[in-house]
Amino acid sequence: MxxxxxxxxxxxxxxxxxxxxxxxxxxxxxxxxxxxxxxxxxxxxxxxxxxxxxxxxxxxxxxxxxxxxxxxxxxxxxxxxxxxxxxxxxxxxxxxxxxxxxxxxxxxxxxxxxxxxxxxxxxxxxxxxxxEVSDAEAIPRHDGFSDIQTPFHVPSNFSEVRERILTSRAFRDASFARQVKRAYQARCAMSGLELRNGGGRPEVEAAHIVPVSENGPDSVQNGMALSGTIHWMFDRGLVSVDEDLSILIAKDSVAAPVADRLFTPERKLIVPDTFTLRPHEKFLNWHRANRFKG
Missing domain, CATH: 3.10.590.10 (ph1033 like domains)
Incomplete structure (x- = not known):
């Protein structure tokens, strides 16, 4: 090899x-x-x-x-x-x-x-x-397992690169989270809100569109920055994204007044300016076909 x-x-x-x-x-x-x-x-x-x-x-x-x-x-x-x-x-x-x-x-x-x-x-x-690139957008939401900050270590041999970094779930999760939050400037793609706690930590989470459990890649194009509540809804198929980036809401899952507060008035996904950082249609297609309860 x-x-x-x-x-x-x-x-x-x-x-x-x-x-x-x-x-x-x-x-x-x-x-x-x-x-x-x-x-x-x-x-x-x-x-x-x-x-x-x-x-x-x-x-x-x-x-x-x-x-x-x-x-x-x-x-x-x-x-x-x-x-x-x-x-x-x-x-x-x-x-x-x-x-x-x-x-x-x-x-x-x-x-x-x-x-x-x-x-x-x-x-x-x-x-x-x-x-690792650290900035205001990439500060982890919580201390602890959900956003593990694995210190970067220059390995002495390739085996260590492959085993400790390329296949490390903790390292991949942390790096994926930083990249997605940075791409969306720490703003929720569905609500448009940018919330931070007193320490400057963004409230948004990095969501995989195709989950890791379904062999979803750790690529920004397979991710979105979502608030905790909307992330939970997205993972459970209560919301999704259409081909034209319209936000889809499963029937009878969210009351209209609640949806008005949760999502952008235009019901459109807010995406990065850089095309290569936007959600790829093949991942959005997968989510609509395999997760969305609409």
Whole structure:
């Protein structure tokens, strides 16, 4: 098994489904992608993809042929392992050195959509990407288990990265919560309220749209910032979100006067300005089909 960097872009002509499958031409990349099965890959977006740099990590489950194009194949990704970096990592570090050994600061092999990387380079990118960012929006709602603040530790070997960080539920929960609260500026996406206690802690919680128990990924696109009460209602299918971001309320679940107090007057979800931070339609579709009691 070998780790790799996969270049991904929202403007790609390939049939990628982010977080689910990575589409690629066999002739150029099959020999490389096949080596990543069972291991982790890092996603990178250059200038054509929004210049995000290294922005997420995920495990490759298997490789299958494209059923309609014999010259292409799909890397099937383990959806539950997708993890957005708290810091999007640029191509070069502050000293001007590339995070990938042997990669020039610009151009060259960057054009290769699949690049195999060493454990050391992988760990270096992951360390920077998962470095905790603390600000007013990301302060945990409570002390204790619900928002565990695991101290970041630069591991001495890759095994520790994989076991203690990449698969740590406590670390993932805390980082996911910080990223979602930051994306929504600590404001409830359904009520529009931004409430804080005396210590400046936001009242909102980070809600998974597709829950972890259903292999929902720890990606901001699978999350929303919701107040405690609305989070409880969302998890139980009393409320959901329509395709046009309208707030859906299950019939006979919430009295009209209560709904008027709980939700925005427009009954529209408040979403981040940045498109890549907004809830993805595939996750909202799942919630409507599998949770909503409307």
């Amino acid at each position: 070998v780790k790799a960097v996969f270049i991904a872009s929202s403007h790609s002509h390939y049939k990628d489904r982010p977080g689910e499958v990575y589409h690629f031409p066999k002739r150029q990349y099959m020999s490389r992608v096949a080596q990543t099965v069972g291991d982790w890959v890092i996603f990178y977006a250059g200038r054509m993809g929004g210049n995000r740099g290294y922005y997420a990590v995920q495990r490759v489950e298997k490789v299958v042929d494209d059923p309609v194009d014999a010259t292409h194949a799909y890397a099937i990704l383990d959806r539950s392992t997708l993890f957005d970096f708290e810091n999007e990592v640029p191509r070069v570090d502050p000293l001007g050195n590339t995070y990938e050994s042997g990669l020039p600061p610009s151009g060259g092999v960057n054009a290769s959509a699949v690049r195999l990387i060493s454990d050391a380079d992988f760990s270096r990118i992951v360390n920077e990407g998962m470095r």
